[in-house]
Amino acid sequence: MSGVRKNYVRPLDFKQGRVDMSHGSGGRAMAQLIEELFAAAFVNEYLAQGNDGALLPPPSGRLVMATDAHVVSPLFFPGGDIGCLSIHGTINDVAVMGAQPLWIAASFILEEGFPLGELKRVVDSMAAAAREAGVPIVTGDTKVVEQGNADGVFITTTGVGVVPEGVLLSGDRARPGDAILVSGTLGDHGMAIMSKRENLSFDAPIVSDTAALHGLIVTLLATGADIRVLRDPTRGGLATTLNEIARQSGVGMLLEESAIPVKPVVAAACEFLGLDPLYVANEGKLVAICAVAGAERLLSAMRNHPLGRDAALVGTVHQDAHHFVQMKTSFGGRRIVDWLSGEQLPRIC
Amino acid sequence: MKYVDEFRDGEVAKGLALAIAVEAKPSRNYSFMEFCGGHTHAISRYGVSDLLPPNVRMIHGPGCPVCVLPIGRIDLAIRLALDRGVILATYGDTLRVPASGGLSLLKAKARGGDIRMVYSTADALKIARENPQREVVFLAIGFETTTPPTALAIRQAQQEGLKNFSVLCNHVLTPSAITHILESPEVRQYGTVPLDGFIGPAHVSTVIGSRPYEHFAEEYRKPVVIAGFEPLDVMQAVRMLVRQVNEGRAEVENEFSRAVTRDGNLKAQTLVSEVFELRRSFEWRGLGEVPYSALQIRAGFAEFDAERRYNLTYVPVPDNKACECGAILRGVKKPQDCKIFGTVCTPENPMGSCMVSSEGACAAHYSYGRYKDFPVEVAQAREARA
Numbered sequence: 001m002s003g004v005r006k007n008y009v010r011p012l013d014f015k016q017g018r019v020d021m022s023h024g025s026g027g028r029a030m031a032q033l034i035e036e037l038f039a040a041a042f043v044n045e046y047l048a049q050g051n052d053g054a055l056l057p058p059p060s061g062r063l064v065m066a067t068d069a070h071v072v073s074p075l076f077f078p079g080g081d082i083g084c085l086s087i088h089g090t091i092n093d094v095a096v097m098g099a100q101p102l103w104i105a106a107s108f109i110l111e112e113g114f115p116l117g118e119l120k121r122v123v124d125s126m127a128a129a130a131r132e133a134g135v136p137i138v139t140g141d142t143k144v145v146e147q148g149n150a151d152g153v154f155i156t157t158t159g160v161g162v163v164p165e166g167v168l169l170s171g172d173r174a175r176p177g178d179a180i181l182v183s184g185t186l187g188d189h190g191m192a193i194m195s196k197r198e199n200l201s202f203d204a205p206i207v208s209d210t211a212a213l214h215g216l217i218v219t220l221l222a223t224g225a226d227i228r229v230l231r232d233p234t235r236g237g238l239a240t241t242l243n244e245i246a247r248q249s250g251v252g253m254l255l256e257e258s259a260i261p262v263k264p265v266v267a268a269a270c271e272f273l274g275l276d277p278l279y280v281a282n283e284g285k286l287v288a289i290c291a292v293a294g295a296e297r298l299l300s301a302m303r304n305h306p307l308g309r310d311a312a313l314v315g316t317v318h319q320d321a322h323h324f325v326q327m328k329t330s331f332g333g334r335r336i337v338d339w340l341s342g343e344q345l346p347r348i349c
Numbered sequence: 350m351k352y353v354d355e356f357r358d359g360e361v362a363k364g365l366a367l368a369i370a371v372e373a374k375p376s377r378n379y380s381f382m383e384f385c386g387g388h389t390h391a392i393s394r395y396g397v398s399d400l401l402p403p404n405v406r407m408i409h410g411p412g413c414p415v416c417v418l419p420i421g422r423i424d425l426a427i428r429l430a431l432d433r434g435v436i437l438a439t440y441g442d443t444l445r446v447p448a449s450g451g452l453s454l455l456k457a458k459a460r461g462g463d464i465r466m467v468y469s470t471a472d473a474l475k476i477a478r479e480n481p482q483r484e485v486v487f488l489a490i491g492f493e494t495t496t497p498p499t500a501l502a503i504r505q506a507q508q509e510g511l512k513n514f515s516v517l518c519n520h521v522l523t524p525s526a527i528t529h530i531l532e533s534p535e536v537r538q539y540g541t542v543p544l545d546g547f548i549g550p551a552h553v554s555t556v557i558g559s560r561p562y563e564h565f566a567e568e569y570r571k572p573v574v575i576a577g578f579e580p581l582d583v584m585q586a587v588r589m590l591v592r593q594v595n596e597g598r599a600e601v602e603n604e605f606s607r608a609v610t611r612d613g614n615l616k617a618q619t620l621v622s623e624v625f626e627l628r629r630s631f632e633w634r635g636l637g638e639v640p641y642s643a644l645q646i647r648a649g650f651a652e653f654d655a656e657r658r659y660n661l662t663y664v665p666v667p668d669n670k671a672c673e674c675g676a677i678l679r680g681v682k683k684p685q686d687c688k689i690f691g692t693v694c695t696p697e698n699p700m701g702s703c704m705v706s707s708e709g710a711c712a713a714h715y716s717y718g719r720y721k722d723f724p725v726e727v728a729q730a731r732e733a734r735a
Contacts, residue, residue: 198468258359264350267350268350268353271350271353273468274441322720322723324720326720328396329359329394329395329396330357330359331357331358331359331362331395331396331397331400331580332359332362332363332366332396332399332400333395333396333397333398333399333400334396334399334720335393335394335395335396335717335718336716336717336718336719336720338696338715338716338717341695341696341697341716
């Protein structure tokens with residue numbers, strides 16, 4: 001009799017193993033990767049159905065759907081990694097619509113040669129973020145591309161949420177007189193990535209603010225303040241987000257530079273690299289525009305939440321046919337806070 | 350942020366603004382040119398001009414390193430990357446400068462050129478060490494501030510015996526550009542550009558010292574105040590210039606005494622003269638050929654000179670006809686005077702060099718100040734706050 005055990009499959013080698021083309025070919029290797037890694041980490045009743053798609057119960061209310069591709073480099077950075085980022089990013093896109101996020105779909109593009117150990121770290125981090133947020137990853141997909149055609153791993157996540165009755169948030173609802181609030185310090189995520197990329201170290205390390213904001217948003221909606229717009233100022237930072245809203249709503253804005261919260265170490269890093277914190281990405285902050293009457297209430301609700309401790313009222317909406325976002329500088333002058341043109345590149349001298 | 354916030358203090362600025370308003374005589378106008386892009390950026394970003402009385406006008410000078418880099422030089426770099434397959438390393442802002450054929454380094458990168466942004470010449474050397482099988486060219490640009498690091502890299506490459514590293518040198522000299530402006534017919538003969546004084550460079554002066562400006566002050570009877578790049582430095586320098594004008598003086602004064610001495614950084618100067626020598630002539634975007642205004646690599650370091658190594662020949666390329674960058678860089682025109690400003694020419698799609706870097710006069714005005722071109726009512730917002 002042969003000594004080979006029936007149905008024995010050698011488990012994935014998360015220490016030495018690497019992604020190879022067979023992990024995306026639809027054969028046994030792929031089935032094993034899904035079973036031993038993804039399904040084991042994300043475990044939930046919908047994923048356990050084991051079908052090509054997840055069969056979900058019909059939610060009651062208006063649906064919101066958002067998708068987000070994540071291609072961050074480095075994959076691991078102070079305060080997080082591409083895994084938790086891919087969950088937080090999509091939850092936030094759903095949540096700023098005022099929705100309660102329900103489910104997430106995740107799709108992976110893996111580069112041939114990517115260490116399985118790193119992939120496991122990423123997947124475990126996603127699973128932890130999804131569990132903590134209470135939003136299950138109900139379906140997914142994996143593809144492998146040849147070495148050089150991707151950068152380790154790319155993750156696309158899609159989220160679905162449901163909007164409670166009576167909530168209507170939209171980028172076109174800002175009105176002259178409204179107040180503009182931010183939920184905390186700006187530029188933390190972008191500068192955490194940049195300082196890792198450039199190998200800059202500071203006395204106080206810069207840590208990404210990546211976080212799921214749906215809990216904070218529930219608190220904000222409960223204040224009864226007339227919130228018109230919520231948005232997470234990710235790529236392009238606060239400046240880009242406000243310009244988007246100004247254009248969508250057909251209004252202008254006036255910010256007060258001295259009121260905008262930026263951590264000293266982030267300001268220092270920006271100064272060092274010739275960047276402007278207003279254009280640097282955030283992954284755990286939101287911008288709220290609300291009728292001025294409820295602004296103070298909203299601000300104190302933010303500050304009472306752990307994710308909004310450094311919240312601040314940073315400006316107001318006004319009438320302006322040119323839709324300029326302007327800022328009163330701490331120095332005493334005034335300037336435009338314009339759209340970012342191209343990539344933010346450091347100045348030379 | 351320590352050592353930075355002190356120089357951006359709004360309260361001190363108010364005091365200085367008041368002092369300038371008191372000292373500036375209402376009977377006359379004051380026009381000062383800030384030579385450096387760093388000053389242009391500070392003025393626009395902090396809204397310094399809002400704090401100056403209406404009869405004190407700032408003219409943005411040509412001291413933005415990427416703005417004065419002519420198309421032909423960028424073309425050389427693009428050809429090296431695309432046709433010779435070199436790794437081309439350069440500083441951030443340079444990537445966007447528009448070149449011939451609708452290209453820029455950024456666009457050449459999208460076409461397959463291996464073009465990399467570096468923060469320092471040390472990074473460029475590192476790329477060369479890590480890619481011994483590839484040729485690495487550092488596209489060196491900038492005034493006297495960025496020249497010593499390039500000199501250091503070349504010397505280091507020679508000491509290490511790096512065989513795959515060279516420099517495409519575009520380093521230019523501040524004093525020659527200032528002379529060129531002062532000699533220009535608009536300033537000298539016609540007086541169409543009233544120029545009452547200069548704010549002298551900050552970082553450049555830490556290297557060359559304040560001595561080289563003494564000649565302008567004397568020869569052309571123009572006061573020069575060397576100032577730091579923080580907004581309060583600029584305000585203080587304006588106040589010092591107003592005083593000099595009022596008192597009929599034309600001297601070199603140093604507001605940036607925390608960093609600049611009369612002799613400058615002698616070690617850096619020695620290093621630069623060891624590696625570089627004067628170029629007979631160099632084309633500046635907007636100013637044209639300016640004699641003895643740039644540096645080239647000395648024969649002793651010929652193997653690190655990309656121009657010699659690849660036998661490059663410079664072909665000048667004229668700017669877009671409608672582009673007024675030349676006149677703007679000389680202070681003859683303002684960005685708003687250019688027909689294509691903000692229409693065809695925007696930071697997303699720059700036609701002229703002044704629109705490329707946020708230090709350029711056009712980009713600074715577009716990005717920070719163009720609201721002033723339109724009467725905008727913000728009273729309503731103020732009421733809402735109150």
